[in-house]
Amino acid sequence: MDKDKAAILQGTLDLLVLKTVETMGPLHGWAIAKRIEQISQDLLEMKYGTLYPALMRLEQSGWISSEWGTSENNRRARFYSITRQGRKQLALEAKGWEQMAAFITRVLGSTR
Amino acid sequence: MATFRSLASRFFALLRRRQWDGRVDEELEFHIGMEIEENIRLGMTARDARAAAHRKLGNTTQAREDVYHMNTILFLEETARNFRLSFRTLRKNPGFALTAVLVLALGLGASTAMFSALDRILFRPLPYGDADRLVNVGIAIPAFGAPDQSQVILVSRGYQERWKPAPEPFTAVTTIENVGSTCDITEQQPERLRCATVESNFLETLGVRLSLGRDFTPEDNVRGSPPVAIISHDVWARRFGADPGAIGKAIDLNGKAVPVIGVLPAGFAMPVGKADILQPYSFDPPESRNLSFLTAFGRLRSGVTAEQAEAAITPIIKEDAKGLPAIVARANPQPRVVPLRDYLFPDAARVAWLLLGAVTGLLLIACVNVANLILARLAARNREFAVRAALGSGRARLARLALTESLLLAVAGGGLGLLFAAALLRVFVQLAPSSIPEIDQASLDLRVFAVAAVLALIAGTAVGIWPALSVLRNRALQYGTRVTAAARPRMRFTLVTVQIALTMTLLAGSALLLRTLWNLAAVPLGYQSERVVTMTVALNGLLYPSGSRNPFFDRLLERIREIPGTAAATMTSDVFPAGTSTTVL
Numbered sequence: 001m002d003k004d005k006a007a008i009l010q011g012t013l014d015l016l017v018l019k020t021v022e023t024m025g026p027l028h029g030w031a032i033a034k035r036i037e038q039i040s041q042d043l044l045e046m047k048y049g050t051l052y053p054a055l056m057r058l059e060q061s062g063w064i065s066s067e068w069g070t071s072e073n074n075r076r077a078r079f080y081s082i083t084r085q086g087r088k089q090l091a092l093e094a095k096g097w098e099q100m101a102a103f104i105t106r107v108l109g110s111t112r
Numbered sequence: 113m114a115t116f117r118s119l120a121s122r123f124f125a126l127l128r129r130r131q132w133d134g135r136v137d138e139e140l141e142f143h144i145g146m147e148i149e150e151n152i153r154l155g156m157t158a159r160d161a162r163a164a165a166h167r168k169l170g171n172t173t174q175a176r177e178d179v180y181h182m183n184t185i186l187f188l189e190e191t192a193r194n195f196r197l198s199f200r201t202l203r204k205n206p207g208f209a210l211t212a213v214l215v216l217a218l219g220l221g222a223s224t225a226m227f228s229a230l231d232r233i234l235f236r237p238l239p240y241g242d243a244d245r246l247v248n249v250g251i252a253i254p255a256f257g258a259p260d261q262s263q264v265i266l267v268s269r270g271y272q273e274r275w276k277p278a279p280e281p282f283t284a285v286t287t288i289e290n291v292g293s294t295c296d297i298t299e300q301q302p303e304r305l306r307c308a309t310v311e312s313n314f315l316e317t318l319g320v321r322l323s324l325g326r327d328f329t330p331e332d333n334v335r336g337s338p339p340v341a342i343i344s345h346d347v348w349a350r351r352f353g354a355d356p357g358a359i360g361k362a363i364d365l366n367g368k369a370v371p372v373i374g375v376l377p378a379g380f381a382m383p384v385g386k387a388d389i390l391q392p393y394s395f396d397p398p399e400s401r402n403l404s405f406l407t408a409f410g411r412l413r414s415g416v417t418a419e420q421a422e423a424a425i426t427p428i429i430k431e432d433a434k435g436l437p438a439i440v441a442r443a444n445p446q447p448r449v450v451p452l453r454d455y456l457f458p459d460a461a462r463v464a465w466l467l468l469g470a471v472t473g474l475l476l477i478a479c480v481n482v483a484n485l486i487l488a489r490l491a492a493r494n495r496e497f498a499v500r501a502a503l504g505s506g507r508a509r510l511a512r513l514a515l516t517e518s519l520l521l522a523v524a525g526g527g528l529g530l531l532f533a534a535a536l537l538r539v540f541v542q543l544a545p546s547s548i549p550e551i552d553q554a555s556l557d558l559r560v561f562a563v564a565a566v567l568a569l570i571a572g573t574a575v576g577i578w579p580a581l582s583v584l585r586n587r588a589l590q591y592g593t594r595v596t597a598a599a600r601p602r603m604r605f606t607l608v609t610v611q612i613a614l615t616m617t618l619l620a621g622s623a624l625l626l627r628t629l630w631n632l633a634a635v636p637l638g639y640q641s642e643r644v645v646t647m648t649v650a651l652n653g654l655l656y657p658s659g660s661r662n663p664f665f666d667r668l669l670e671r672i673r674e675i676p677g678t679a680a681a682t683m684t685s686d687v688f689p690a691g692t693s694t695t696v697l
Contacts, residue, residue, distance in 0.1 A: 029139050030146040047170025052139045053178035056132060060182070073149065077142055078135075 013054050015097065016040075018090040021064055021082045028069070028077035029055060055080060063089050129183045136179045140172050190509070194516035202520065208489055209521070212482045216525025216571060219478025221532030224564040226471040228533065229540050230464040231559070238452060239379050241319020242411075247418055248383070248455040249285065249410045251429055251436070252448035265405040267435040268396055274428050275408075281416040281424055286310070286317040287406040289393035291385035294650070297351070298364045304650050305347065306386050307365070309393035315342075315376075317411055318383070324348070325359040325374030332392035341365065342374040342390040365389070383409060383452060403435065409452070418449040425449070466621075473618050475567065479574045480611045486518060487607070515573070522572025530564055643679075 020035050021027060027035070032055075033048045058064045063086030069079040082090070144165050151161035202209040240246055250266045266275070266287060278285040288310050295307035312328035315321075323345065331337055341363065343351075352358035352372075362369040376390070384407055396402050412421055429447035436445065457464075497510055505513075649668065651661055665683055672681045 028142070030143050033143070048143060048168060049140070049170035049172050049175040050178070052136050052143075052175050053182060055139070056136065056179055057182055071146070073146075075142065075145065078139065 013050065014058060015090070015093050017051070017054060017058060018063060018082060018086055018093070021080055022087065022090055026067075026069070026079040026081040028071055028079050030071075030077075032080065058086070061089075062086075129180070132179055132183050133176070136176055140169065140175065143169060190512070191516070194513050195520065197513065198517040198520045201517065205489070208485060209524075212485050212521045213524045213528060215478050215481050215485075216522060216568075217528035217532055219475040220526050220529030220564060220567055220571065221536060223471045223475045223567055224529060224533035225536035225540060226467055227563050228537050230468060238456070239320070239377075239381055240383075240452070241321075243319070243452055245412045245414060245416075246318065246383075246452040247410050247412055247421065248408070248448075248450045248452060249282075249421070249425065250406075250408050250448060251433055251445045253436075253445050266408045267432055268402065268404040268406055269400070269435040270432070271406060272395060274431055278410065279425060279428055281413045281421055282410040283413055284313060284317040285408060285410040286314045287408045288314065288382075288384065289404065289406055291382060291387060291407070295365050295389065298367050301351075303351075305388040307389045307391060308382060308385065308387035309391050312392050314390070317409060319411075320380060321377060322374040323377040324356060325372070327374060328390075328392050333395050335394040335397060337392075337394075339365075339368065339370045339391065340373045341370045342376060343372055344376045344380065344388045345378040347388050348375045383456065403437075410449075418451055422447050422449040470618060470621055473614050475571065477611060477614045477618070479571050480607055480614070482518070482521065483574070484607045484611070486514075486521075519569070519572040522568045525571070526564055526568025529568070533564065 016036050016039075017032060020032050020039075024031075024035060029052060033051055036051075055064070055066075059066055059080070063083060064080045065083050066078045066080045069077060071077040144162075147165035147168065148158075148161045151164050152158060156164065238246075253265070268289075271287065275285050288308060291306075291308040293307055294304050297303045297305060310328075312330050312333045315327055322342065325342070328340065328342070332340055343358075343363070348354060348358060351363065352361070358372055358375065360371060360373075362371050364370075370391070396404075410421075412418075426447045429445070433445045500510060500513075501507070649665075651664065656664060669681050669683060672678060
């Protein structure tokens with residue numbers, strides 16, 4: 001049970017991160033967290049601790065890359081940007097989500 | 113997910129795990145720093161800001177562990193750790209480890225050696241094409257031997273009319289006239305060889321392909337045709353230095369130059385007797401009253417059983433039997449078709465299975481013994497396991513640990529067993545009676561090694577499975593109470609029972625065998641066989657015509673009597689109980 005929930009969450013988080021990095025350009029971890037918080041507007045309650053394993057997993061998959069840089073307040077930070085493979089993956093996952101959403105909307109509409 | 117790429121990437125990540133672990137620390141630290149700064153900017157006190165940042169970040173240990181798990185292959189890691197741990201524990205208990213390894217080595221070694229010896233008889237394909245369809249065919253004459261071992265023959269008179277072309281359900285029938293007779297090479301290096309005379313389709317029917325030269329042709333069986341010979345691979349290598357130009361060259365056989373037309377493949381063996389040289393025999397002309405006996409082999413159509421073939425040839429055999437001398441004909445001759453493997457190894461197969469069974473029993477006893485040892489030790493280690501369980505080891509994991517230990521023992525035992533097997537096999541070959549076919553060719557080969565490895569693994573699992581089960585079933589671990597050795601008396605009792613039962617069976621079996629051997633050895637020969645040495649002397653009939661043989665032997669005896677330590681010497685054409693020419697010292 002827990003596993004299923006985690007898997008869904010994981011997929012969602014990956015998608016959010018990829019989309020964020022794609023639209024906002026190179027960002028460090030904290031900025032990504034803030035951006036997701038801002039967009040979700042409390043719809044999504046998230047512990048930020050889970051963000052970092054996700055970032056590393058995405059990097060290991062080759063969908064994002066990272067390099068050292070300096071943050072706006074002069075701290076050393078790792079900046080993440082999307083790779084070409086990552087864009088492809090994002091497009092793929094986004095399409096999947098849209099189809100899923102459309103499907104669920106239809107199901108809910110027909111039973112109502 | 114479990115694609116090769118993802119596995120490979122995980123493997124590389126495993127190598128760089130420390131780096132990733134460091135990175136997650138850096139990132140979490142950076143995140144906290146940024147969050148605190150922001151919180152302070154929003155007006156919190158430094159303390160509140162820190163607390164809020166941590167709260168929002170959640171469980172950082174969880175994050176670290178996530179990254180750790182992401183970058184490891186859990187199973188591999190655990191297995192490696194289990195092996196290291198098992199190795200350490202075994203090294204700390206050298207007495208136990210040594211005993212277990214030795215017991216397993218003995219069991220595995222005996223089974224491997226036995227398998228090597230029996231491999232040829234039971235499992236190795238015969239050196240013929242499609243050998244399952246080959247049969248020995250002919251008339252069984254009970255008076256010629258024991259009922260189930262009576263000689264199977266065909267009579268030469270009328271053989272061609274009745275058996276050519278091959279009757280249904282045979283696709284081919286071939287005969288050997290004479291096997292095991294000696295013939296002498298009378299060149300510079302004289303040599304006594306075994307020659308066989310066969311029908312021209314002999315090799316073709318057996319499905320044997322010559323490694324060089326041509327096969328016999330039907331004309332070779334015609335009386336008066338020029339002599340030809342096909343030589344064995346050994347003779348070819350020995351006398352011609354494996355020269356392909358040997359074909360067409362002549363060898364002097366019994367004083368006659370015979371051209372070599374072909375070379376048999378290496379590893380060829382006659383279905384009956386042994387032969388170094390094959391020559392065609394001459395068919396009797398139809399009007400001949402000559403009667404000789406042939407050993408016949410046939411190839412059945414596929415799917416036909418020996419029984420069906422036997423029924424089908426009954427009329428032909430009846431006709432054949434009319435050619436037998438009256439005294440034999442009265443002895444109730446019967447048609448007989450015997451699958452070649454049964455013909456070659458009549459009792460060997462039964463004995464071999466028996467021995468294999470005995471050795472498997474031995475291996476089982478070894479396994480049970482070691483299982484018992486491990487179990488006894490496990491009882492002593494219960495506390496250790498309880499602690500491991502308390503620290504969070506799942507029961508499955510504990511069982512895997514126990515299994516790893518026994519596998520390690522089995523692998524060590526298997527390695528040692530292989531050495532033991534090699535030594536044992538050498539002893540076997542020395543001791544084995546020559547009646548066991550082709551025992552001298554038995555050797556430890558790669559396939560036998562594979563069998564040993566499989567045996568070791570099976571033994572390891574078998575030995576490990578009970579202790580592992582006992583760990584799994586152990587309720588005490590679950591409840592965390594103190595464990596005593598009394599927790600599993602029943603399983604150990606079962607083990608001991610199995611052990612005793614097996615031992616008794618083996619003991620009874622070997623006692624019976626010993627008794628038989630004893631009886632055989634104790635049969636009085638009627639003379640004192642101590643300090644008697646025998647030797648065989650063969651004279652070339654060409655160089656020693658009948659008049660010159662006795663003077664030769666007289667001279668030989670005189671010379672032997674002159675050898676110091678010789679009490680007496682004599683000569684005979686046969687020795688008890690099996691006959692060969694000899695001198696007796």
